Amino acid sequence: MKKVVLSVVAALALSAAPAFAADMPVKAAPAAPAAAPSPWDIAFGSALMNDYMWRGITQSAHKPSVAAYFEPRYNINKDLQLYAGISGESIKFPNKAAAEIDFYAGVRPTFGPVAFDFGVWYYYYPGGDNQYLTDNFGIVNTFADASFYEVYGHATWTVNDYIALGANVFYTPSYLNTGAAGTYYSGTVKVTAPANMLPNGLGAYASGELGRQELGTTNSDLFVYGGIPVDLPSYTTWNAGIGLTYKVFTLDLRYSDSDLSKENCYLITGDPHAGVNGVGLGTSNWCGSSFIAKLSADLTLGSLK
Numbered sequence: 001m002k003k004v005v006l007s008v009v010a011a012l013a014l015s016a017a018p019a020f021a022a023d024m025p026v027k028a029a030p031a032a033p034a035a036a037p038s039p040w041d042i043a044f045g046s047a048l049m050n051d052y053m054w055r056g057i058t059q060s061a062h063k064p065s066v067a068a069y070f071e072p073r074y075n076i077n078k079d080l081q082l083y084a085g086i087s088g089e090s091i092k093f094p095n096k097a098a099a100e101i102d103f104y105a106g107v108r109p110t111f112g113p114v115a116f117d118f119g120v121w122y123y124y125y126p127g128g129d130n131q132y133l134t135d136n137f138g139i140v141n142t143f144a145d146a147s148f149y150e151v152y153g154h155a156t157w158t159v160n161d162y163i164a165l166g167a168n169v170f171y172t173p174s175y176l177n178t179g180a181a182g183t184y185y186s187g188t189v190k191v192t193a194p195a196n197m198l199p200n201g202l203g204a205y206a207s208g209e210l211g212r213q214e215l216g217t218t219n220s221d222l223f224v225y226g227g228i229p230v231d232l233p234s235y236t237t238w239n240a241g242i243g244l245t246y247k248v249f250t251l252d253l254r255y256s257d258s259d260l261s262k263e264n265c266y267l268i269t270g271d272p273h274a275g276v277n278g279v280g281l282g283t284s285n286w287c288g289s290s291f292i293a294k295l296s297a298d299l300t301l302g303s304l305k
Contacts, residue, residue: 039074039075039076040072040073040074040075041072041073041075041300041301041302042070042071042072042073042300042301043069043070043071043073043085043298043299043300043301044068044069044070044071044298044299044300044301045068045069045248045296045297045298045299046066046067046068046069046296046297047066047067047068047294047295047296047297048064048065048066048067048294048295048296049064049065049066049067049292049293049294049295050064050291050292050293050294051063051064051065051290051291051292052065052067052089052090052091053239053256053290053292055184055211055213055237055258056211056213056235056237056238056239056256056257056258056260056287057258057260057265057268057269057286057287058286058287058290059089059091059092059093059100060089060090060091060092061092061271061273061286062285062286062290063092065089065090065091066089066090067087067088067089067090067296068087068088069085069086069087069088069102070085070086070087071083071084071085071086072084072085078110079109079110079111080107080108080109080110081107081108081109082106082107082108083105083106083107083108083119084104084105084106085102085103085104085105086101086102086103086104087101087102087104088100088101088102089102091125093125093128093146094269094270094271094272095125095128095129095144095146096127096128096129097125097126097127097128097146098127099125099126099127100123100124100125101124101125101126102121102122102123102124103121103122103124104119104120104121104122105119105120106118106119106120106152107119113157113158113159114155114156114157114158115155115156115158116153116154116155116156117152117153117154117155117156118152118153118154119151119152120149120150120151120152121149121150121151121152121170122147122148122149123146123147123148123149123150124147125145125146125147128144128145128146129144145177146176146177147177148172148174148175148176148177149172150170150171150172150182151170151171151172152168152169152170152171153168153169154166154167154168155167155168161192161194162191162192162193162194163189163190163191163192164189164190164192165187165188165189166187166188166189166190167185167186167187167188168184168185168186168187168188168211169183169184169185170182170183170184170185171183171184174219175215175216175232178218178219178230178232179217179218179219179229180215180216180217180218180219180230180232181215181216182213182214182215182216183213183214184211184212184213184214185211185212186209186210186211186212187209187210187211188207188208188209189207189208190205190206190207191205191206191207192204192205193205200246201246201247202244202245202246203244203245203246204242204243204244204245205242205243205245206240206241206242206243207240207241207242207243208238208239208240208241209238209239209240210236210237210238211236211237211238212234212235212236212237213234213235213236213237214234215232215233215234215268216231216232217229217230217231217232218230218232230267232267232268233260233264233267233268235258235259235260235264235287236258236259237256237257237258237259238256238257238258239254239255239256239257240254240255241253241254241255241292248297248298248299248303249295249296249297250294250295250296250297250298251293251294251295252292252293252294252295252296253291253292253293253294254291254292254293254294255289255290255291255292256289256290256291256292257288257289257290258287258288260287260288262275262277262283262284262285262287262288263277263281263282263283264287265283265284265285265286265287265288266281266282266283266284267282268287269284269286269287271284271285271286
């Protein structure tokens with residue numbers, strides 16, 4: 001009888017075991033580690049503008065221009081990025097070059113609210129004609145290739161969510177391949193409107209830049225009066241404007257000007273449609289005031305995921 005009781009108790013215990021096991025809390029299996037975000041990204045975009053102004057001088061003879069760029073990036077960490085890119089703009093140069101192709105690369109370190117950008121930029125102007133300018137003003141410019149490079153540095157201090165201040169410097173040993181050294185430095189300010197100021201996801205900003213282009217003396221590529229090198233004029237330029245943003249789109253409306261006289265503007269640009277002043281010197285309006293409307297789209301591959 002004792003054996004029978006023990007057998008019944010054992011059977012009951014075994015039959016109850018699964019129920020007890022089901023009621024016990026089960027330790028969850030460890031979750032698979034989240035995949036680390038890729039350090040690679042690509043920025044790209046395009047733009048349409050009624051005038052391609054560069055440092056106060058039109059590059060498109062005050063005509064419309066289109067632009068596009070492609071920029072792979074590698075993020076070493078959240079505060080250090082390497083990048084390289086290519087961009088292109090339609091232009092109208094005196095030497096008949098119709099396109100500007102830019103190759104550039106650099107590094108972007110960030111220290112708290114201050115972001116830096118250091119790199120090199122090559123401006124390539126294919127299709128130049130080496131006999132594009134022989135005029136009656138004493139200037140003969142025979143170089144077909146206006147391509148040149150610059151090294152540069154930028155610093156942007158994000159003061160708060162609304163204000164950013166910037167400083168920029170560019171240097172080339174041969175501005176537009178003339179042999180004249182060039183240094184451009186400028187300061188910028190940008191004020192961004194609060195995110196809830198405009199409806200329907202619209203954003204707005206106001207920005208401006210004040211810059212100085214220092215230029216040296218040309219080499220044998222550019223002559224005045226039978227072989228004397230030209231002292232290219234240095235000048236001050238500025239621009240100010242407002243912009244509206246919506247998702248990846250930006251509409252920028254901007255005023256640009258410089259203190260270059262029409263005579264000095266001609267000396268720098270070689271405008272083939274130059275006028276003549278009262279003493280027989282060439283004059284150009286390529287460096288005067290201009291209103292620029294630019295519609296652009298900018299996005300990154302990461303933002304599409």
